[in-house]
Amino acid sequence: MPRLPKFPPFRRMSHLGRAAQSVLRDGAILLYALIAVALLNALGQVFYFRADLTGDKRYTLSPATRAMLDTLPSTLYVRTYLGGDLPLEFARLRSSLQEMLEEYSVASHHRVQFLHEDPNAIADERERAHFHDQLIRDGITPISTQERSKDGSLTERLVFPALTMSYAGRTAQAHLYHERITLSAADNVDLAIQSLEHTLTTALARLLRSQKPSLAFLHGHDELSENETADWAKTLSDDFEVSHHTLTPQVGSLDGYHVAIVANPTRPYTEGEKLVLDQYLMRGGCLLFMVSPVSVGLDTLQRGSETLAYPVDHNLGDLFFRWGVRLSPHLLQDMQCAPVPINTALAGQPARFTPMPWLYFPLLTPGPRSLISRNVNLVYSHFPSPIELTQGVDTLRGQVLLTTSAHARALSVPRLINLEEVRQPISPQHMNLSYVPVGITLEGRFSSLYAHRPVSSIAGGQQFEFRERGPVARMAIIADGSIARNDVRVRGAQTQVLPLGFDRFTQQTFGNKELLSNVAFYLAGFDDLLSLRGREVRVRILNQETIVQHRQRWQILNLLLPSILLLLVGAAWQLLRWWRYAR
Numbered sequence: 001m002p003r004l005p006k007f008p009p010f011r012r013m014s015h016l017g018r019a020a021q022s023v024l025r026d027g028a029i030l031l032y033a034l035i036a037v038a039l040l041n042a043l044g045q046v047f048y049f050r051a052d053l054t055g056d057k058r059y060t061l062s063p064a065t066r067a068m069l070d071t072l073p074s075t076l077y078v079r080t081y082l083g084g085d086l087p088l089e090f091a092r093l094r095s096s097l098q099e100m101l102e103e104y105s106v107a108s109h110h111r112v113q114f115l116h117e118d119p120n121a122i123a124d125e126r127e128r129a130h131f132h133d134q135l136i137r138d139g140i141t142p143i144s145t146q147e148r149s150k151d152g153s154l155t156e157r158l159v160f161p162a163l164t165m166s167y168a169g170r171t172a173q174a175h176l177y178h179e180r181i182t183l184s185a186a187d188n189v190d191l192a193i194q195s196l197e198h199t200l201t202t203a204l205a206r207l208l209r210s211q212k213p214s215l216a217f218l219h220g221h222d223e224l225s226e227n228e229t230a231d232w233a234k235t236l237s238d239d240f241e242v243s244h245h246t247l248t249p250q251v252g253s254l255d256g257y258h259v260a261i262v263a264n265p266t267r268p269y270t271e272g273e274k275l276v277l278d279q280y281l282m283r284g285g286c287l288l289f290m291v292s293p294v295s296v297g298l299d300t301l302q303r304g305s306e307t308l309a310y311p312v313d314h315n316l317g318d319l320f321f322r323w324g325v326r327l328s329p330h331l332l333q334d335m336q337c338a339p340v341p342i343n344t345a346l347a348g349q350p351a352r353f354t355p356m357p358w359l360y361f362p363l364l365t366p367g368p369r370s371l372i373s374r375n376v377n378l379v380y381s382h383f384p385s386p387i388e389l390t391q392g393v394d395t396l397r398g399q400v401l402l403t404t405s406a407h408a409r410a411l412s413v414p415r416l417i418n419l420e421e422v423r424q425p426i427s428p429q430h431m432n433l434s435y436v437p438v439g440i441t442l443e444g445r446f447s448s449l450y451a452h453r454p455v456s457s458i459a460g461g462q463q464f465e466f467r468e469r470g471p472v473a474r475m476a477i478i479a480d481g482s483i484a485r486n487d488v489r490v491r492g493a494q495t496q497v498l499p500l501g502f503d504r505f506t507q508q509t510f511g512n513k514e515l516l517s518n519v520a521f522y523l524a525g526f527d528d529l530l531s532l533r534g535r536e537v538r539v540r541i542l543n544q545e546t547i548v549q550h551r552q553r554w555q556i557l558n559l560l561l562p563s564i565l566l567l568l569v570g571a572a573w574q575l576l577r578w579w580r581y582a583r
Contacts, residue, residue, distance in 0.1 A: 064528035065201045069108035076112045076167045081160035084118030087145050089189045090159050096193045167207045174203040180377040191375050198532035213258040213524045215240040220247045221265035231486040231500040251464045254280040259523045261288045264481025268315040271458050281446050282470035286523035292481035293327040296383045310414040322449045327479050328386040334362035336405035356422045364402040371533045372518040373401050377511030384480035387437045395444045402439035407431035439478040476519050
């Protein structure tokens with residue numbers, strides 16, 4: 001019987017040893033990889049960093065914001081009202097807000113905590129309505145949207161694009177969305193996304209500010225009353241100590257205020273009062289003038305359909321001219337204007353009011369080059385006038401805040417204004433002026449109007465240090481005194497203050513309050529906050545027209561491409577294994 005060959009034992013051990021070496025080598029590689037990951041994780045805990053690879057640096061906070069967050073001593077709580085199911089555009093706003101708040105949390109060493117609350121999630125209808133009313137009373141204005149349900153019906157939904165910050169027992173509201181009537185909802189959301197850091201940091205600075213700068217509305221010349229500026233004053237009170245001051249000829253009486261506001265005076269100033277304003281500016285104070293060089297009786301026009309427009313001398317012309325500004329005694333008409341209700345019913349029929357464009361109520365365009373007015377909604381005005389820059393002072397820097405549209409004209413006064421003018425056709429050829437300045441800012445070292453005049457007699461024997469030239473100061477002039485006036489409804493003993501810029505006829509809110517609040521920030525020197533308004537974030541949105549035209553192609557591509565990529569990767573892996581181990 002043949003004997004079977006015996007395999008040398010050392011050969012079997014050789015195969016086993018080779019397999020063991022392979023296992024040990026693979027185990028060592030895995031162990032080294034685990035050690036490397038653990039070391040990287042430990043180093044990441046000690047040396048933490050984030051890299052923003054976007055072209056517009058949308059995830060990089062400004063130095064002013066980082067300085068606030070880095071020194072935040074305790075936890076800041078943020079509650080937004082953008083939770084739950086939202087329309088597509090507002091869901092996009094929530095996503096961007098989520099990313100921004102995460103950046104705030106990282107920059108503050110996780111001292112910022114936030115949550116998204118859904119105001120529409122309350123099941124009980126009465127409780128939900130009560131909660132909505134409470135938000136509205138707190139100053140959070142909802143946006144009404146319409147959604148189409150599965151059965152094709154339209155349902156109305158309120159969206160509250162706002163948030164509340166709480167810190168150290170103080171709270172502040174911030175509005176994330178401002179509706180601009182000339183833009184679509186998508187464009188308005190894009191602007192809201194661009195302004196997220198400015199909105200959040202402004203609210204945070206409001207909470208962290210230990211002392212507010214002082215601001216005064218000046219009275220004594222039949223200016224706007226406290227009720228007529230109540231809405232704007234309430235908004236300013238979040239960032240300023242707001243008071244009302246009666247102007248007297250006492251030089252130095254305004255020195256305790258950072259900003260002084262003159263809102264629609266109707267009586268002329270004396271030389272002593274002008275000296276007070278002049279020396280206030282020479283000592284570093286900042287002034288906001290809202291002056292109408294033409295008087296128009298709006299109440300008379302509404303009652304009798306006709307009124308007289310005539311120039312008004314406030315005795316401020318030489319003061320403005322000394323600083324390189326002249327208010328022209330003309331009335332501006334603009335093709336871009338607000339409507340007024342006109343009775344279009346025939347004689348003997350019930351009144352039927354139809355809104356028709358009224359050229360004397362221009363919707364002024366905020367200047368795009370100024371951080372104060374950039375991305376601000378159109379500004380509602382009544383009978384504004386042009387502002388002319390005389391270039392009289394080279395040391396002052398002027399910047400345009402407000403202009404008319406590309407189709408405007410200036411009318412000389414005195415003249416009769418009749419509501420029947422609304423029925424007259426106006427051709428754009430008659431509007432031969434474009435972008436006429438109505439509001440400007442001035443900054444620099446102002447020179448006194450009374451440098452070479454007998455100051456002692458003007459001051460009535462007062463003893464004070466007269467200054468011919470002051471430090472760097474700021475001023476803003478708007479040739480429309482009514483731009484800061486809010487409507488007031490009086491019903492019996494109750495007085496209701498309507499929002500500034502709200503038009504009762506169109507039910508729209510214009511950008512008056514936002515612009516004037518930015519002007520106050522500029523005058524008070526909040527440059528770090530205003531600089532955030534210059535940030536641009538390019539929102540990359542899919543081309544809707546291309547999606548509609550090539551919808552099926554993109555659907556097939558999105559479904560098949562991932563599967564094909566997986567098959568290719570799997571085939572490549574099998575080929576790699578065959579090439580490595582089959583030999």
